[in-house]
Amino acid sequence: MARAATTTDAFNAVAEPRRRQILELLAGGERSVTEIADVVRLDQPSTSKHLRVLREVGAVHVRGQGRLRVYRLDPVALQPMAEWLATLERLWTERFESLDDVLAQLKEEGRHGEDDEARHGDPAR
Amino acid sequence: MEKTTKRATVTLPGDTEILITRHFDAPPALVYRAYTTPELVSRWWPGQRGSMKSCEIDLRVGGTWRYVMEASGGFEVAFHGTYEEISPNARLVTSEVFEGMPGAEGASTTTFEGKDGGTLLSILVTHPTKEMRDAHIDSGMEGGMQEGMDILETLVGEPDV
Numbered sequence: 266m267a268r269a270a271t272t273t274d275a276f277n278a279v280a281e282p283r284r285r286q287i288l289e290l291l292a293g294g295e296r297s298v299t300e301i302a303d304v305v306r307l308d309q310p311s312t313s314k315h316l317r318v319l320r321e322v323g324a325v326h327v328r329g330q331g332r333l334r335v336y337r338l339d340p341v342a343l344q345p346m347a348e349w350l351a352t353l354e355r356l357w358t359e360r361f362e363s364l365d366d367v368l369a370q371l372k373e374e375g376r377h378g379e380d381d382e383a384r385h386g387d388p389a390r
Numbered sequence: 391m392e393k394t395t396k397r398a399t400v401t402l403p404g405d406t407e408i409l410i411t412r413h414f415d416a417p418p419a420l421v422y423r424a425y426t427t428p429e430l431v432s433r434w435w436p437g438q439r440g441s442m443k444s445c446e447i448d449l450r451v452g453g454t455w456r457y458v459m460e461a462s463g464g465f466e467v468a469f470h471g472t473y474e475e476i477s478p479n480a481r482l483v484t485s486e487v488f489e490g491m492p493g494a495e496g497a498s499t500t501t502f503e504g505k506d507g508g509t510l511l512s513i514l515v516t517h518p519t520k521e522m523r524d525a526h527i528d529s530g531m532e533g534g535m536q537e538g539m540d541i542l543e544t545l546v547g548e549p550d551v
Contacts, residue, residue, distance in 0.1 A: 276402060277405060277520075279402070280402035280403070280404065280405065350400055353400050353408075353410075354397060354398055354399070354400045356437060356439070357398035357400065357410050357412070358396075358397050358398045359437030359438050359439070360398075360434055360435060360436075360437040361396070361398055361412050361414075361434075361511075362437075363433060363434035363435075363436075363437055363438075364414070364421075364424055364434040365396075365414065365415075366433075366434070367424045367430050367433050367434050368414060368415070368416040368420055368421065368424055369416075371416070371420050371423065371424065371430075372416060372420065375420075
């Protein structure tokens with residue numbers, strides 16, 4: 266029985282840099298295998314292999330067009346993964362904004378003649 | 391002064407890894423200090439999501455750290471770990487356990503690299519197996535917020551140049 270693609274399958278599909286590149290390309294519209302291979306600079310068998318992985322998790326769909334096989338992106342399949350990545354990205358973006366504030370204040374203190382060097386490695390309050 | 395928002399970049403370089411990167415307008419020594427001083431960590435680690443209830447840092451190889459945040463909803467989120475490698479102002483390697491999932495111990499390597507007059511901070515979280523990273527991902531999903539979000543923004547917004 267065919268197993269439904271899980272979120273983590275989608276993660277692994279997208280973790281590979283070439284496959285990310287393919288998804289980015291397909292975000293701009295349908296492309297044939299030949300066109301995809303040209304852009305990502307792989308031979309056709311390697312390109313087809315990546316496309317198969319993406320097809321298995323439902324990230325792309327294929328349709329025949331004469332001798333050509335044309336691929337298109339299916340954003341819905343990647344939605345849970347995109348949401349998780351976005352959640353993590355938001356968390357760290359928030360954290361780092363707070364860290365920016367802390368750093369700005371440390372820099373300000375440094376300008377008032379504090380000896381930064383003496384404190385390194387010493388996590389005293 | 392106009393404050394520009396810099397997004398953290400999250401990528402998945404391998405089956406067991408999560409990589410978080412961001413550039414800061416401060417030298418590595420300062421970022422390192424903000425990263426390893428309990429009083430300072432307490433001010434940024436919770437972000438906007440709550441407040442730090444406890445932050446312990448024993449900064450030596452074999453020393454432990456433990457962060458406890460009280461989230462806005464009232465529940466506690468705690469992480470702890472042991473320092474395995476310490477290169478002041480440059481690199482920290484530590485184990486990392488989310489106490490809500492004690493079986494899945496990960497490791498994180500944080501590097502502070504001087505770049506463009508500031509610091510490129512990279513946090514590479516590695517799980518021992520793909521299954522454990524996936525558990526991390528699944529737990530993130532459960533805790534994740536359902537906000538309307540554009541898939542293309544995530545895929546195309548942060549291209550690997």
